Amino acid sequence: MISLAGRDILHSWGKFVLTGVGLGLLIGATLTMAGVYRGMVDDARVLLTNSGADIWVVQKDTQGPYAEASSIRDDVYRGLLGMPGVAQAANVTYLTMQVRHGDTDLRTMVVGFEPGQPGEPGYLVAGRRLLRGHFEAIADVKTGFRLGERIRIRRHDYEVVGLTRRMVSSGGDPMVFIPLKDAQEAQFLKDNDAITADRARTAANPALNRPGVPGLLDAVTASQTINHSVNAVLVKVGAGDTAANVAQEIRRWKHVQAYTREQMEEILIAKLIATSAKQIGMFLVILTVVSAAIVAFIIYTMTLGKIREIAVLKLIGTRNRTIAGMILQQALGLGLIGFIVGKISATLWAPAFPKYVLLETADAMRALVIVMVVCALASTLAIRAALKVDPATAIGG
Amino acid sequence: MDKGIHIEGLSKRYGEGDTAVEALKDVNMSIAPGEVVGLVGPSGSGKTTLLKCLGAVIEPTRGRMTLGGEVIYDSAQGGWKTPDLRALRRDRIGFIFQAPYLIPFLDVTDNVALLPMLAGRANAASRSRALELLQALDVAHRAKAQPSELSGGEQQRVSIARALANQPPVILADEPTAPLDSARALAVVRILNQMASQYQTAIIVVTHDEKIIPTFKRIYHIRDGSTVEEAGEGREIS
Numbered sequence: 308m309i310s311l312a313g314r315d316i317l318h319s320w321g322k323f324v325l326t327g328v329g330l331g332l333l334i335g336a337t338l339t340m341a342g343v344y345r346g347m348v349d350d351a352r353v354l355l356t357n358s359g360a361d362i363w364v365v366q367k368d369t370q371g372p373y374a375e376a377s378s379i380r381d382d383v384y385r386g387l388l389g390m391p392g393v394a395q396a397a398n399v400t401y402l403t404m405q406v407r408h409g410d411t412d413l414r415t416m417v418v419g420f421e422p423g424q425p426g427e428p429g430y431l432v433a434g435r436r437l438l439r440g441h442f443e444a445i446a447d448v449k450t451g452f453r454l455g456e457r458i459r460i461r462r463h464d465y466e467v468v469g470l471t472r473r474m475v476s477s478g479g480d481p482m483v484f485i486p487l488k489d490a491q492e493a494q495f496l497k498d499n500d501a502i503t504a505d506r507a508r509t510a511a512n513p514a515l516n517r518p519g520v521p522g523l524l525d526a527v528t529a530s531q532t533i534n535h536s537v538n539a540v541l542v543k544v545g546a547g548d549t550a551a552n553v554a555q556e557i558r559r560w561k562h563v564q565a566y567t568r569e570q571m572e573e574i575l576i577a578k579l580i581a582t583s584a585k586q587i588g589m590f591l592v593i594l595t596v597v598s599a600a601i602v603a604f605i606i607y608t609m610t611l612g613k614i615r616e617i618a619v620l621k622l623i624g625t626r627n628r629t630i631a632g633m634i635l636q637q638a639l640g641l642g643l644i645g646f647i648v649g650k651i652s653a654t655l656w657a658p659a660f661p662k663y664v665l666l667e668t669a670d671a672m673r674a675l676v677i678v679m680v681v682c683a684l685a686s687t688l689a690i691r692a693a694l695k696v697d698p699a700t701a702i703g704g
Numbered sequence: 705m706d707k708g709i710h711i712e713g714l715s716k717r718y719g720e721g722d723t724a725v726e727a728l729k730d731v732n733m734s735i736a737p738g739e740v741v742g743l744v745g746p747s748g749s750g751k752t753t754l755l756k757c758l759g760a761v762i763e764p765t766r767g768r769m770t771l772g773g774e775v776i777y778d779s780a781q782g783g784w785k786t787p788d789l790r791a792l793r794r795d796r797i798g799f800i801f802q803a804p805y806l807i808p809f810l811d812v813t814d815n816v817a818l819l820p821m822l823a824g825r826a827n828a829a830s831r832s833r834a835l836e837l838l839q840a841l842d843v844a845h846r847a848k849a850q851p852s853e854l855s856g857g858e859q860q861r862v863s864i865a866r867a868l869a870n871q872p873p874v875i876l877a878d879e880p881t882a883p884l885d886s887a888r889a890l891a892v893v894r895i896l897n898q899m900a901s902q903y904q905t906a907i908i909v910v911t912h913d914e915k916i917i918p919t920f921k922r923i924y925h926i927r928d929g930s931t932v933e934e935a936g937e938g939r940e941i942s
Contacts, residue, residue: 308821309814311807318809318850619805622761623866624794624822698793699761701801702752702878 311629312636315613326605327641330598331648334678337594338653339660341670344580344587346663351477351575355568358399359425360541361550363566364557370564372401372538373477373571374579379563381491384540386561392548397424398537400490403476406450406483407459413450415483416476417460419490425541428484434469441489445469447481460485461493477579479662487537495534505531595681598645603685606638610689614696621698631690635683642682646675707773708736708906709758709874714767716753716929727753728764729929735906735922737873740897742917742936743910745926751910754926755876758908759797760789771796772873794822798867798875798905802882804859806851812838812862813847819869830869837865840902841895857888861895868899875900877909886915893919 316323354373363372364379364387371377387396400419405412420426422437428445434454437443444465446452452467459465465485474482485493497505506528510516516524542557542565544550554565566574610617617630650671657664716728727750735741745751756762758769760776763784769777776785776792786792793799806815816834821827838844841861846854854862860880867875877896881889893909893916900907911917921938924931 309810309818309827311809314814315809615805616807619799619801620807621790622759622793622799623819624790626790626822629822697761699756701805702755702759702761702799702876 308629310636311633312640315633316637316640323637323641324644327644328648330601330605330641330645332652333594333598333601334645334649334674335652335656336649337591337598338649338666338671338674339657339664340587340590340594341674342653342657342664342666343660343662344584345665345667345670347477347479347580347583348576349665350475350479350663351580352572353473354475354477355571355575357429357474358541359427359429359543361544361568362542362554362557363571364396364540364542364561365538365564365566367562367564370566370574370578372399374574377538377564378536379538379540381535381537383561383563387540387542387557390553390556390560392545392553392556393542394545395425395541395543397421397426397541398487398539399426399541400487400494400538401476402490402494403478403480404460404493408450408452408456414480415446415450416478416480417490417493418482418484419487419493419537420484421487425543428469428471428474428482430471431469432472434467436469437484437486438468440486442466443468443486445471445484447474447483448472449475449481450483452483458483460489461496462498463489463493465489473663475663477575491534491537494536502532595677598678599681599685602638602641602645602682603688605641606634606686606689607692609637610634610693614693615701617693617696618698618701621696622701627694630693634690634693635686638682638686638689639679642678646678649674707873707904708734708739709772709908710734710768710770711758712768714754714757714769715765716750716757716762717765727929728757731767731926731929731931733908733924733931733933735874735908737904737906738901739922740893740900740907740909740920742920742923743908743926743931744912744917744923749926750929751926752878753929754931755878755908755910758874759799759876760784760792794819795870796872796874798870798872800860800863800867800875800877800880802879804851804856804863806859806862806866808851810851811847812843812849812851812854815851815862816865816869819866823870833869834865837868838862840899841865856883857891860884860888860892864892864895864899868903868905871903871905873906875905875907877907879911879913880909881911881913881916889913889915890919892916 365371365377366379369375369377381398384396384398387393402417404417406415442463442465444467446467448470454467456467457464509527510524515527544553550567554567557565653666657666711731711733714728714731718725718727743751757764766779813831813834816837817830820830820833835844838847841864843858843861846858851859881892896907918937918939920936923936924933
């Protein structure tokens with residue numbers, strides 16, 4: 308038996324392919340939305356992996372440093388280093404800010420770290436690691452910075468000495484790594500006018516500028532300009548110890564919050580991007596419904612255009628299941644063309660997106676199954692219409 | 705029992721009670737194998753209803769129909785003899801329509817070969833049968849053409865080939881010459897006569913067409929659901 312669906316498709320392939328392309332672009336948008344979500348999750352995982360930490364120690368009762376603000380003293384790490392199971396502990400700061408690059412501003416996450424300690428970028432794609440204590444930076448390639456370029460963070464210029472890749476914040480902002488001390492200063496550094504005004508206010512405060520207490524005002528002023536806070540301490544656990552046990556000990560004795568990798572992943576994925584995930588989920592549902600409606604409409608219209616032929620086919624003895632099969636195969640064919648076009652489109656345009664779009668094969672396979680199921684369901688309307696056709700309509704009036 | 709088609713006391717009523725309409729009233733017809741008869745009558749006389757009953761598309765109210773020597777319907781014995789009317793139409797009745805109604809996405813050969821394929825014959829055998837019929841109807845040279853590439857006369861010849869594809873004992877032709885000019889209409893009737901004779905098929909031609917009515921040797925006039933048989937002129941077609 309010849310394939311009626313195949314022949315019909317070949318007969319009007321132009322219309323069919325164009326419809327498939329239109330549907331494919333919609334499926335491509337759907338795949339891309341799923342890819343955006345996967346990209347956000349992957350960014351979060353990469354962020355945690357690249358930090359090189361087993362435990363994140365942050366301010367008590369906060370979910371910092373990525374999901375909430377966290378501030379702890381920069382000497383906490385010393386106490387942590389003395390605890391059993393802690394192999395390494397290092398201060399880090401995270402500050403999302405605009406970095407001046409030539410005539411433009413670029414939104415980045417500035418990370419302060421200590422070279423050789425957790426928090427340092429895991430690998431470089433160009434240049435070298437930080438060797439000097441100040442005014443050198445390593446930037447993610449997504450910033451567009453080049454080796455040797457000078458960028459401005461707050462009031463200081465930094466030379467880009469290294470480039471790294473896939474180092475972005477959970478919000479997708481590329482990272483710029485600078486020495487910890489510089490980053491601490493940058494977090495609280497004020498402009499000259501503000502410093503002068505603060506000093507004047509302090510001097511005018513009789514409690515801080517007491518007659519007969521020489522040096523008090525200078526000490527107070529000095530303390531106001533030095534920042535002894537960091538956002539988190541990254542801890543590496545020694546061999547033979549589990550992160551969960553060490554984190555529990557830290558929480559018990561140090562009056563800070565300590566998160567293991569799994570807990571931090573939970574915060575980033577289940578909480579920080581939860582709203583975005585729901586948003587994307589809604590889009591996916593809407594796009595799926597729209598795709599189904601389009602397939603149903605197209606297949607229904609194509610079937611209505613063949614009512615007389617269907618009546619003739621039924622009159623000359625074609626089984627209902629042959630006619631239903633023809634319509635179903637056309638719907639599935641349309642879905643297959645749509646899926647192929649969608650997958651190719653999504654693959655082509657994904658790199659152009661400002662945020663990382665991760666197109667997973669498993670998602671594509673799931674999408675293929677969903678597309679086929681949706682197309683099959685969408686064809687039922689047309690199949691019903693075809694099966695209702697009275698073969699008698701082929702004869703006379 | 706003779707082959708061909710025999711109808712005895714066939715009636716069809718639409719509706720019930722006061723609104724009932726007797727579309728066919730005790731119709732009797734008998735057409736021998738190889739014979740072509742005309743069925744003529746004004747609009748609303750019951751031609752199409754008779755054709756639909758003969759085509760196993762609608763069920764008569766009363767009567768008996770015999771096709772190729774087998775009873776296919778007998779109201780006294782429960783109606784249709786087979787539950788699969790679709791197979792009955794496919795295997796034992798050929799249809800020719802007012803417009804050719806060829807399947808636009810199949811080429812000429814497959815339009816004809818589709819019926820044997822639907823009946824379960826192999827594709828190669830079906831196409832071979834189709835080509836044989838196309839040859840007989842002088843359209844074999846258009847075997848690979850799409851229906852839209854054929855002239856009206858060629859399309860109608862292909863539809864005749866399709867009707868003959870499963871070698872049915874009867875062909876029902878519903879105004880097959882309506883869209884054709886005189887020459888083409890007469891050519892179609894000549895072909896129908898040839899095919900009826902060659903394949904020993906009984907052919908009923910429902911028509912209004914004054915051009916072809918004189919060519920029938922026997923004509924059934926139908927009026928208000930009743931048929932009257934009369935001898936036709938049987939004029940030769942040059």
